Each structure stands twice: as structure tokens, then as C-alpha cells.
Amino acid sequence: xxxxxxxxxxxxxxxxxxxxxxxxxxxxxxxxxxxxxxxxxxxxxxxxxxxxxxxxxxxxxxxxxxxxxxxxxxxxxxxxxxxxxxxxxxxxxxxxxxxxxxxxxxxxxxxxxxxxxxxxxxxxxxxxxxxxxxxxxxxxxxxxxxxxxxxxxxxxxxxxxxxxxxxxxxxxxxxxxxxxxxxxxxxxxxxxxxxxxxxxxxxxxxxxxxxxxxxxxxxxxxxxxxxxxxxxxxxxxxxxxxxxxxxxxxxxxxxxxxxxxxxxxxxxxxxxxxxxxxxxxxxxxxxxxxxxxxxxxxxxxxxxxxxxxxxxxxxxxxxxxxxxxxxxxxxxxxxxxxxxxxxxxxxxxxxxxxxxxxxxxxxxxxxxxxxxxxxxxxxxxxxxxxxxxxxxxxxxxxxxxxxxxxxxxxxxxxxxxxxxxxxxxxxxxxxxxxxxxxxxxxxxxxxxxxxxxxxxxxxxxxxxxxxxxxxxxxxxxxxxxxxxxxxxxxxxxxxxxxxxxxxxxxxxxxxxxxxxxxxxxxxxxxxxxxxxxxxxxxxx
Amino acid sequence: xxxxxxxxxxxxxxxxxxxxxxxxxxxxxxxxxxxxxxxxxxxxxxxxxxxxxxxxxxxxxxxxxxxxxxxxxxxxxxxxxxxxxxxxxxxxxxxxxxxxxxxxxxxxxxxxxxxxxxxxxxxxxxxxxxxxxxxxxxxxxxxxxxxxxxxxxxxxxxxxxxxxxxxxxxxxxxxxxxxxxxxxxxxxxxxxxxxxxxxxxxxxxxxxxxxxxxxxxxxxxxxxxxxxxxxxxxxxxxxxxxxxxxxxxxxxxxxxxxxxxxxxxxxxxxxxxxxxxxxxxxxxxxxxxxxxxxxxxxxxxxxxxxxxxxxxxxxxxxxxxxxxxxx
Numbered sequence: 035x036x037x038x039x040x041x042x043x044x045x046x047x048x049x050x051x052x053x054x055x056x057x058x059x060x061x062x063x064x065x066x067x068x069x070x071x072x073x074x075x076x077x078x079x080x081x082x083x084x085x086x087x088x089x090x091x092x093x094x095x096x097x098x099x100x101x102x103x104x105x106x107x108x109x110x111x112x113x114x115x116x117x118x119x120x121x122x123x124x125x126x127x128x129x130x131x132x133x134x135x136x137x138x139x140x141x142x143x144x145x146x147x148x149x150x151x152x153x154x155x156x157x158x159x160x161x162x163x164x165x166x167x168x169x170x171x172x173x174x175x176x177x178x179x180x181x182x183x184x185x186x187x188x189x190x191x192x193x194x195x196x197x198x199x200x201x202x203x204x205x206x207x208x209x210x211x212x213x214x215x216x217x218x219x220x221x222x223x224x225x226x227x228x229x230x231x232x233x234x235x236x237x238x239x240x241x242x243x244x245x246x247x248x249x250x251x252x253x254x255x256x257x258x259x260x261x262x263x264x265x266x267x268x269x270x271x272x273x274x275x276x277x278x279x280x281x282x283x284x285x286x287x288x289x290x291x292x293x294x295x296x297x298x299x300x301x302x303x304x305x306x307x308x309x310x311x312x313x314x315x316x317x318x319x320x321x322x323x324x325x326x327x328x329x330x331x332x333x334x335x336x337x338x339x340x341x342x343x344x345x346x347x348x349x350x351x352x353x354x355x356x357x358x359x360x361x362x363x364x365x366x367x368x369x370x371x372x373x374x375x376x377x378x379x380x381x382x383x384x385x386x387x388x389x390x391x392x393x394x395x396x397x398x399x400x401x402x403x404x405x406x407x408x409x410x411x412x413x414x415x416x417x418x419x420x421x422x423x424x425x426x427x428x429x430x431x432x433x434x435x436x437x438x439x440x441x442x443x444x445x446x447x448x449x450x451x452x453x454x455x456x457x458x459x460x461x462x463x464x465x466x467x468x469x470x471x472x473x474x475x476x477x478x479x480x481x482x483x484x485x486x487x488x489x490x491x492x493x494x495x496x497x498x499x500x501x502x503x504x505x506x507x508x509x510x511x512x513x514x515x516x517x518x519x520x521x522x523x524x525x526x527x528x529x530x531x532x533x534x535x536x537x538x539x540x541x542x543x544x545x546x547x548x549x550x551x552x553x554x555x556x557x558x559x560x561x562x563x564x565x566x567x568x569x570x571x572x573x574x
Numbered sequence: 575x576x577x578x579x580x581x582x583x584x585x586x587x588x589x590x591x592x593x594x595x596x597x598x599x600x601x602x603x604x605x606x607x608x609x610x611x612x613x614x615x616x617x618x619x620x621x622x623x624x625x626x627x628x629x630x631x632x633x634x635x636x637x638x639x640x641x642x643x644x645x646x647x648x649x650x651x652x653x654x655x656x657x658x659x660x661x662x663x664x665x666x667x668x669x670x671x672x673x674x675x676x677x678x679x680x681x682x683x684x685x686x687x688x689x690x691x692x693x694x695x696x697x698x699x700x701x702x703x704x705x706x707x708x709x710x711x712x713x714x715x716x717x718x719x720x721x722x723x724x725x726x727x728x729x730x731x732x733x734x735x736x737x738x739x740x741x742x743x744x745x746x747x748x749x750x751x752x753x754x755x756x757x758x759x760x761x762x763x764x765x766x767x768x769x770x771x772x773x774x775x776x777x778x779x780x781x782x783x784x785x786x787x788x789x790x791x792x793x794x795x796x797x798x799x800x801x802x803x804x805x806x807x808x809x810x811x812x813x814x815x816x817x818x819x820x821x822x823x824x825x826x827x828x829x830x831x832x833x834x835x836x837x838x839x840x841x842x843x844x845x846x847x848x849x850x851x852x853x854x855x856x857x858x859x860x861x862x863x864x865x866x867x868x869x870x871x872x873x874x875x876x877x878x879x880x881x882x883x884x885x886x887x888x889x890x891x892x893x894x895x896x897x898x899x900x901x
Binding site: 045 | 601604605608609612613627628629630631633641642643644648649663666667679682689690692693807808811830860861862863864875877878879880881895897898899901
């Protein structure tokens, strides 16, 4: 045996012994979270929906509000993951303090929402990145084949098939294991970041006049107006797009759009068991992702407003989404199409469009992984069928769980494409935020209700105004999550609360409870009490 | 109870709770012993690596306070109750706290041999305490606590645990087990980057199994309690380390290696025992099949005070239930 003193400041004698090695460092955690935040997707969705739906909303302040709220939520989750540094997300946290049925329900609600996000991302890759890219190439080159491709992609069956292929690629990537996925993820991240930098540089070096001239030249003839830019704005206003201005409530509502992708900044709670120096890595990983994404969005939104113009962005999209027959661009005026028109460069158009697609792609395996890990954990706890937890001998991955979640993804995609339920199902995001707030609320009381677990936390001796730091962090996170639950609740564009939507939320929660009690009954018939899976063994 | 009590007396049924790699964690060992009642197990099986890895000096300062190290930073401890609380918490995460004067601490810092001596004394003291605890809690029951050594365990623990009344400690043996089964005990591991106490080369494992296999009467009723997991499976995947024990990165990602035993994989494929119980690789928590043999590594997160284990039911020569769990 060898014993060593590792330094005067480290009063500990270690011997050489084997043990658990945590592999993800600070940089890995940061990239993981920033990848799930998806800066490009945020840019695309904010500039698309923001000016169109919220003419009096200040998107830049919206980014700040969302950033602060997500930082508070991250604070709460940081205290959770430092205290229980294990992989599995809120299921791990909830199962340590909530009743088993509630813990499983929160987990089911959460992963339903994240799998829904997978399908959204696959859908948006087609609608907001690829189809506009081909449309822009048609405008720039005059080649009708590009237009045909773009229009074909927007046919429901084609959208579904391309989206399904993207989701199946995620299945293949995850089947080969986390190492393969993370390696791929790093390259995708580098390319996507490069495209974002290219977009920002392009916008910074361009002018409004340049865009107007190009737009009028390319789009004007097909619209039959010489000044297409102002004609689109006038058409939008005539069709009901509100007058620009500044309104606090609309600014709060528009902040829903940066908040939705910012949710990804806390996703490293799913891999908490694999992160070394968990306190530092998770803190910098989560808060750093929030900060970098928020700053990048503020810069991009500011530049986009300068170049494209707030009124043009709002009216061009408004005329598309409201189906009012008003003037607009030949296909969806997504950021990729507008950048193509701005630069008149097919290469920049392709690069920025593919960059946007890569950002959206980063959501898919990340969210998919989250779902896979959660249902594997359920299987280990016997609240899901045992085959779900089975590890493939060939790939050493949970193939059954990956396949089950892929099927759910495909069902969600089909619902988007072939039914009008898209606007109804988006409410699941609200349900996930509610599930988060329940777990954060539980964290407020964790130091008091589970003192034996909390005393092992590195945070155990840290207090704020005499209160455990975990209670304070989770309280602030709970307030922020509740704020966004209600903000989403009152925003019909981002989520809403019509009776069908409320029924969907209630239905998912009820589904979770029913699922738990059915599995409990089945397991009881097999001689297994699943409630013991959630209980700490009492020392007698 | 986790398993139905009404089947308790069914013919040949054996319910065992298996855990491994507790590495000195008092709370995990106490949970392990308590799991017999909590889960309704007939047998407790411990898969090696009972001993911990770090001594935490608690050095008394001239002003009467104590200085120690916790969660990566120095901490000052005031008064006996705080010291007692600190000692308890360190023991629960598998460390060996040692109260001493500052001068004693400084002396130890400069003397690796004295550190080694202290380390061994504290490790063996805790093993004795565990033996007493198991005896107290399991006395009067017919629940045996079977165990074997892991690669990190000092050889000196063998004598203590072999003499301990309620421990059924074996190494390099094939013994009868409840329900008409047999258990094959093979501790230690293949070589690790840390050069730990009990390491054997593949060639040595070939010899070791050649000694054990002939003692097995019926392979279909034999349980392999082998600390090292089979090579090239989900049970033995872990990060690759360099000579300085730092994680090796390839393309920015931690390289993964398999750290199990090829000889064991070959033996299991060839002989198809009923069940394989393994530990060693804390990251390798999984249940797999190698042919007909079910192999389990419950993994270990002992520093969190959470006991990972597996609840297994044997009946009529079959594994009827095998579930990973944590409590």
C-alpha cells in the first residue's frame, strides 16, 4: 500500500485504491447545456414568432427576463444536483422526497414534454431550415428545381418522412452509445457555433438598405410590387398586425420564446452522476450556458432588427401565420431565407441554414437521451416493464428504451404534421415547467425532511440568512418556474390554456398516476412492492 | 416486503440481497445489514472492497479548535459535539477520521510509513466494528452474511472476518449455499492503474479458475461470486486512465475501456453457471446475460450514502427475479 499526503492545504491521506471516476468536466457540462439550449434554434424561433405575435413586446428585454428566471431555476437545480449528484434528472430528486406516485408522474410529464421537443425540432429542421434554404437558393439562382424541392418538403407527407428520418438518425446515434453521441455532438456544436458567428458577422456587416434593395429585386416581381419591403409591412398592418410600441405585459409574454430554449441550460441534471467537481462544473455549466445564450440572442436580435427591421419581421411572419392572404416572402420568412436574400450568396445561405438545422438537431439526441435515461431508471425501479432496462450485449446501450422513445417521437411528429393538434400539444411544455416547480418546491423542504441525506451534501454547512442554501435556491427557482408556468398559461401563442389544452395537461398528469398504480398492481401480483424502490433503507 | 412472504417456504426458494464496493461507508454497511429485514432477504451477499480509501486527520489547534478537510476545503471545527458529528459524517462516506494534535498531524505528513500504519489500523478497526454490528443485528436469525475480498482489501481483513461469528467469509473456495446451491468465491481483480492489494494477471486467473471449477458439483446451480466483472460487457466499462491516473481524452472525450477479466468471460461462456455476482467497476451498474448466465454488477455510489444492490430470487434452480435497486 502507498499512502500520500496530497498537500498541506488538503489535510487528507489517500491510499491507492480503485473507484468511481466521473468523466464529464466543466467544459463538457457547459457544452452539453449550451447545445441543448440551442442558440440557433432560439434565434430562429424568437425572430420568427416574437415580432409577429407581440408587436409591443421588447424581445431584448424579454431575453433578459428569461435569462434571469432561468438562472434562478438553475440555482435551484444546482443545489439539488450537488446534494444528489446522480444521473436521471428530476426523477432522482423527486423519488427521494415525494410520494412514489407523484415522483413518477413528474418524471413522466417531464419526459413527455422533452420527447415532444424532439419532434418539434425534427419538424422545425424541415420547416424553418431546409425548406427556406431551398427557397432562398431558388431566389438567388433562379433554378426552379430548388423551389420544387422546397415546396415538396412542405407537403405533409414529405415533412413527416424527412422528420422521421431525422428522428431515426437519433435512434441510431444513441444506439451506438454515449461516447459516439458526445463525439458527434462536439463536432456538431463547433459547426453550429461557427454558423452563428457567421450569421452575426454577416448581420453586423450589412445594412437595411442592402436588404431592402435585394428583397425588392428578388421578391418584388413575384409579388407584383416594386417596393416589396414596404408593401409587406403595409399589408401586415392592414391585415391586423398591431402597432409597434412598448408594453410590459407583451414584453413578459415575448420572453416565453427565449425561455423555452433556455430550459436546456439545466439539462446537465440528467448526467449529474457523470460530472466531476460537481459543484463547480454544474454551476458554471448551467449559469454559463444561460449567460452565453442570452448575450448571443441579445446581440443577434439587435442586429436583425437593425438589418431586417422590426416591422418587416413582424408583418412578413404575421401574414404567413394568420393566413390572411397578406403579402409576404415566397416561403416562410425564416432567418435562413432572409439571410440568403440579404447576402445574395448561395454559400452563406447554405451555411447559415445548415447551421440552424444543426442547432435544432442538437436538441433531438439530447432530449431523446433524457427520456431514455428516465425510463431506464423506471425499469430499474420496476415501475416500467423490465425489458426497457435491458442493455444490449452488442452495443452496451438500452436499445429497447431507445426504440420505445423513438416511437413516441414519431407519434408526436405525426400529430404535428397530420393533425391540427400542434397548437394544443405545445401545452406540454407548460406541464414540464409545472413538474419542475413541484420538484423545486420539494427542494425547499429537503434539508428539513431528509437531514440524513442533506448532511452529506457539500452544501450542508452553507446558509443564506440562516437558511439552508438549498432551501433558498429552490425557493427562488420555484418562484421563477411558477412565473413562467403562468406566463405560458396566459400566452396562447406559446402555450395557452384553452379547455382542450388544460385537459391535455391534466390528462398527462392522470396518465402518470394511472401508469404508476397499474404497474404497482402488476408488480404486486409478481410479489414485488414497488414502493420499496423509492425508500431509503432504514438502519435499525 | 419487497418479495412476497407467502412464498417464503416454497421449495428451494432463496432470496438474496447482493451489494459490493461499500469502501468503508458505515451508513452503507448498516443499510446492507438492515436490508435483510427491509427486503425480506434470506441471505446477504457482499461482493468485496469493504475497505475505504482516505484518512481525514482532525488536528487540534492551540486555540482548542480543530482543523480538518471536507468537500475540497479546510474546515474549522469547534467543540466536542461538532467533532463527533464530523467524525460520524466522515465515517458515513467511507473516510477514516482520526483526531490528533497538530504536531502529530505534521509528523504524519512527513512520514509515509506512519501514514500507512495509521491507515491500516483504522481500516482494520472499522472491519472489526462492522463484524460486531453484523453480529448484533443478525444474531438469532438464520440469515448469513457471506463475503469475499475485493482488490482494495488488505489481506489482514481475512482473518478478522473469518473469525467473525456472523460473517461467512471465503476466498478461493466453492462452498455449499442455501437451497442446495453452491457459491464460488474468487476475489481480487485484474491489474488496475492503482496497483492495489489483490491483483492477478489473466494467467493467474486461468490458474485460479482451474483450481475452483472442478469443485463445482452442478454448474447450473452454481453462483459465481467473483469481484471482477467479465471483460467486454456493460459491467466493466469505465474511463481509461494514464500513468498519472488522469482520465485519457480522445477527441475531447474520455476514452472508455473495459477493465474486467477475459478469463472469467470465457469461463462463463463455456460453463454457463446459474448466476454471476460482480462489483469492482462502480460505473458498471447493469444486469446482462452471457448466454444463459445472468450477470449482475449493482455498481456503487457509497460516498452519497446510498446503497446500490440487487435483489435476487432463486427457485427450482432458476433465477426467477433479479432486480437492481438502491436504498
